[in-house]
Amino acid sequence: MANNNLTNKQPIPTLTAADFQPVDINQRESEAIKRESLSAWRDTWERLRSNKVAMGALIALFVIVLASLIGPVISHWVHGYNYKSNDLLATNQKPSGTHWFGTDDLGRDMFVRTWMGARISLTIGLAAALIDLLIGVIYGGIMGYFGGRVDTVMNKFSEILYAIPYLLVTILLLVVFKPSLGTIILALTITGWINMSWIVRGEILKLKSREYVLASRSMGAGTGRLLFRHLLPNASGPIIVTLTLSVPSAIFAESFLSFLGLGVQAPISSLGSMVENALTGWMYYPWRMLFPAVLISLIMLAFTLLGDGLRDALDPSLKNK
C-alpha cells in the first residue's frame, strides 16, 4: 500500500546508512501500561461517582454530619443556648430569628436539640454498626474459615440466638438496665451482629476454595495472612453494603426505643425522643414534630440510598436486582 503511494507521485528519497538507527527492543517498555491502572477501589469509586442518587445521599449525609457537629456550636455562639438551657417564658414558640426551629414545651431551643439529637442518633447508629462489624467478622470468619464441626455448632448457636426477636431482647435489657448511650449500643448489638456474621461466613466459604487461596497456602501462608490478605479483602464488598444498611436499622431501633421511653434519658435529646415528646401537642405545635421527624427520615433515606448505590458499584452484576 505505502509502496504504491510512493511510486505514484513522489520521487523515492535517497537513503543513506546514517538515516537508520537500531531499534532498542525493550521488552519492559513495550509491555508498559500507558493508561493509569485502576485499582478495585478506584473502579468502585468511579462507578459510585457516576451514580447521581448515591452521590446525593453521600453529600446529604456529609452535610447532616457537619451540621450536627457545628449546629449546636453556632447556636451557642449566636444566642448562647445549649441543649438543656430553657426559658419558661418562651415555651412552644414558632420558628423565628431567635429560635430557628422554635422551642419545645420547656422552652428549650429546638435547633440545638435537633442537631444534638442527630449527633446521638448518628453515634448510636455508627457505633452499633461498627461493633456488629467487629463481632460479625470474627465470628463469621471463624465459621467460614474452619468449617466442619466448628461451623455447624457456631452456626446453630447463632441461628438459635437469631430466632429470639431483636427488638424484644433490646427492650428487655433496657427495662432492666438504665438506658444510657452505652447500654443502648450494647442492647442493639447483642443480637445485631448475627446477620453480618452470616454474610462473612457465606463469602469466606465461597472464597476459600479459590485458586489464589490455594496458591498462597501452598507457598506457606499462615491463617492470618490468608484471612487478612486474601479472604477478607475479597469479601469486603458485601460486608460494606451490609454495614451501610445496618446503620439505618440501628438508628430506627434507637428511635423506636426512644419512642417507648427507653432511649437516652432527658435532658439529652435523641431524634426519636423528640418526636415522642412532640406527640402531646403536635396538633398545635407542628414544628416540634416536623424538624426531628424530617431529619430522622432523611438520615435513614440517605443511608438506604447510599447502601443501594454501594451495592451496585461494588458488584455491577447485581444491578437492578
Place this chain on the structure above:
Amino acid sequence: MARYVTSKFLYTLLSLFILITATFFLMKAIPGDPFMSEKEVPAPIRARLEAQYGLDKPEIVQYVNYLGNILQGDLGISMKKLNQDVGHIIGQTFGVSLRLGLVAVVVSVIVGVGLGLLAALYHRKLIDNVTMVLAVLGMSVPSFVLASLLQYLLAFRLDLFHVTGLKGPLDYVLPVAALSAQPIAFIARLTRSSMLEVLHADYVKTAKAKGLKWPAILWKHVIRNGILPIVTYVGPMTANVITGSVVVERIFGIGGIGKVYVDSINNRDYTLIMGITLFYGIILMAARFITDIVYVLVDPRIKLTSGKEG
C-alpha cells in the same frame, strides 16, 4: 421432610426457652422487689406475702415454677393493675391488635405485590421509577413519623377521619396505612426484582413462542414463580407489624395490646412487660417457623438434606 420440620421445631423451642430464661433472670436482676413501697412493710406481713407468691423459695425453685406456670399458660399477675391476670389482660386487648394487624398484612401483600408487578412489567418506565422512589421513601420513613403525619394532615387539618379511636371501618384507614407502608415498600421491591428475573426466564419465552395469551402467561408462569420470595418476608413482616402496632396504637389511641405494652413499660409493670414480651416472642418465632416450613413446601428447588446453605 418430617426430620426437617422436627429439627426446626426443636430449635425454635430452644430459642423460646432461652427467651423465657432470659426474662426470668432479668426480672430477678431488677433492684428492689414487688412489695417495696413508700411505707416500710412490717417483716411478718412481708414474709406472708413472699410465701404467698413463692418468693421465699430458692431462685432455682422459683425458676422451675415459672417455667411450669408458663407451660400452663399462666403468665402471672400484673404488678400495677391490682389482681389482674397478665394472660387475661392480653386476651382482652389482643383481639383489637390482631384485627388491625391482619388488615394491614392483607393490604400490604395485595398492594405490595401489585405495585411490584406493575414496576416489573413497565421496567425502566415512569411507573417503575415512581414505584421505586415511593418504595425507598416508604422504607426510610419510620412508622411513627408517618402515623403522626397522616393524623395531622388528614384527620386534624382536613378532618377526613377521626383523630383517634377505632370505632367504624373508616377509622382503620389511617392506622393501616401507617402500619403497611413499610411492608408494602419491601414487598414491592422484592416482587419487582423476582418478577424481572422470571420475565426473562426461558420458560416464559417458550410460553410466548407457543402462542399462549399474555394474561395466561402472566398468571400461570410469571406470578406463580415470581411470588415465591414473598413467602420469606412473612416472618419479618410479622415483626414489622408488631413493632408498628406498638407505635401506631399509641398515636391513634387504640386500646390494643401494643398500647398496653407501652403503658406497662412506662409504669415499670415488670410482670406485664415480661408477659407481653413472651407473648410477642411466641408469635414472632411461630411466624418464622411457619415461614421456614412453607418456603420448603412451595419451592421444590430447596434440598431438604443440605440444611441452610448460602
